Amino acid sequence: MAAYSLSTDSTTNIPDYEYLDVNTKPFHIGSFREEWLSRLKAGNSSYRHEDDDTFDANFAKEMEVGVETMTELRSVCSVDSLRCHPEDQQPDTDVVPADSTLKTLEQRKKRQDYKASLKVTKNRHDLYADELERLTFGRKPGAEADLVPEGEVILSINVYYPATFEKFTYVRPHMTLLMTGSHTLAELRDAICCVSDLQVCGEFSNTPDMAPDFISKDHFKSAFFYFEGVFYNDMRFPECQDISITTIEWAKTRNFPSYSQAKMEDTRFVDLKVKVGFPYLYCHQGDCEHLVIITDVRLSHKDDCLDKKLYPLLTHKHRVTTQKCAVCHVFIGRWVTTNNQFAPSDPCLFCDKCFRMLHYDADGNKLGDFLAYPFVDRGAFN
Ligand SMILES: [Zn+2]
Ligand SMILES: [Zn+2]
Numbered sequence: 001m002a003a004y005s006l007s008t009d010s011t012t013n014i015p016d017y018e019y020l021d022v023n024t025k026p027f028h029i030g031s032f033r034e035e036w037l038s039r040l041k042a043g044n045s046s047y048r049h050e051d052d053d054t055f056d057a058n059f060a061k062e063m064e065v066g067v068e069t070m071t072e073l074r075s076v077c078s079v080d081s082l083r084c085h086p087e088d089q090q091p092d093t094d095v096v097p098a099d100s101t102l103k104t105l106e107q108r109k110k111r112q113d114y115k116a117s118l119k120v121t122k123n124r125h126d127l128y129a130d131e132l133e134r135l136t137f138g139r140k141p142g143a144e145a146d147l148v149p150e151g152e153v154i155l156s157i158n159v160y161y162p163a164t165f166e167k168f169t170y171v172r173p174h175m176t177l178l179m180t181g182s183h184t185l186a187e188l189r190d191a192i193c194c195v196s197d198l199q200v201c202g203e204f205s206n207t208p209d210m211a212p213d214f215i216s217k218d219h220f221k222s223a224f225f226y227f228e229g230v231f232y233n234d235m236r237f238p239e240c241q242d243i244s245i246t247t248i249e250w251a252k253t254r255n256f257p258s259y260s261q262a263k264m265e266d267t268r269f270v271d272l273k274v275k276v277g278f279p280y281l282y283c284h285q286g287d288c289e290h291l292v293i294i295t296d297v298r299l300s301h302k303d304d305c306l307d308k309k310l311y312p313l314l315t316h317k318h319r320v321t322t323q324k325c326a327v328c329h330v331f332i333g334r335w336v337t338t339n340n341q342f343a344p345s346d347p348c349l350f351c352d353k354c355f356r357m358l359h360y361d362a363d364g365n366k367l368g369d370f371l372a373y374p375f376v377d378r379g380a381f382n
Contacts, residue, residue: 208360337359
């Protein structure tokens with residue numbers, strides 16, 4: 001009886017598809033982790049590398065082969081025996097032979113020729129991304145205390161553009177983050193960068209120097225995540241408000257299933273019940289809404305970045321083209337004007353330098369009639 005109840009309990013912690021290849025049914029992340037750890041052999045989730053002799057011995061035992069067969073296998077399957085040239089020659093591995101008929105080599109040659117035809121091989125963003133990957137792969141922390149513990153859960157999280165951006169809104173993730181099971185939702189919130197948090201509200205044509213003092217993130221700190229019927233509110237600061245209550249009250253009057261609330265700073269990922277692949281919600285600045293999709297939940301591996309301090313780890317950031325100043329076409333727009341007699345269009349975008357040169361005299365006095373609003377380009381995080 002005990003065995004029976006154990007097996008039924010355990011199956012509820014194993015994610016199963018709700019829609020094939022789209023999303024799973026809801027499951028509890030912490031229990032899923034426990035399930036893996038209880039089923040894996042000791043050492044499977046360990047970061048320690050098994051030495052070659054132990055590996056061979058285990059392999060031989062599992063395959064039921066003797067020492068002699070094992071030695072023969074090792075020499076036959078060795079990389080050194082894979083040759084398509086005489087033993088005494090050592091050809092340059094970067095040069096693809098001209099008469100090659102191997103499909104892989106043909107593909108490689110094609111790629112090499114294409115790369116050689118490009119003027120610029122990689123832009124700085126790609127170089128940065130490569131460098132980031134190189135630095136974090138299997139990275140060990142300086143101090144033992146910063147090591148991601150063995151058997152920790154790693155989640156891949158896609159955060160999408162807010163619905164106000166018409167382009168790319170639903171298709172491309174704005175950013176992809178890796179987080180551990182012990183991170184809180186508040187830490188996810190802090191890792192999400194969105195231009196709405198940087199917007200400066202107000203009209204500043206009379207006092208352009210005053211503008212940067214007011215940033216939305218410092219003033220409107222309320223936000224929530226929504227996962228599986230629960231609104232997780234950010235309540236870390238005294239000025240935070242429960243902005244999910246409007247939706248909850250609205251749903252109550254319309255016979256929706258009831259929703260509950262929790263605090264995002266008290267909720268770790270291992271406490272969550274979620275569907276993998278299912279779109280959830282992050283809402284901040286009142287109505288800036290982002291889709292959040294957890295695409296993977298797995299145990300940590302020795303090749304992961306094992307330095308706790310580098311998490312949440314950004315693995316992908318989508319780039320958008322920046323909107324340039326209407327005058328110089330060089331710098332990113334910092335001001336947007338309306339009702340502006342000097343501007344070629346309405347509204348019109350200016351960089352800080354052109355804006356000031358065109359609209360103010362040498363003493364900083366405003367010239368003419370116009371309205372000016374600080375502008376933060378959505379490519380600000382490129
Ligand atoms: Zn946003
Ligand atoms: Zn300019």
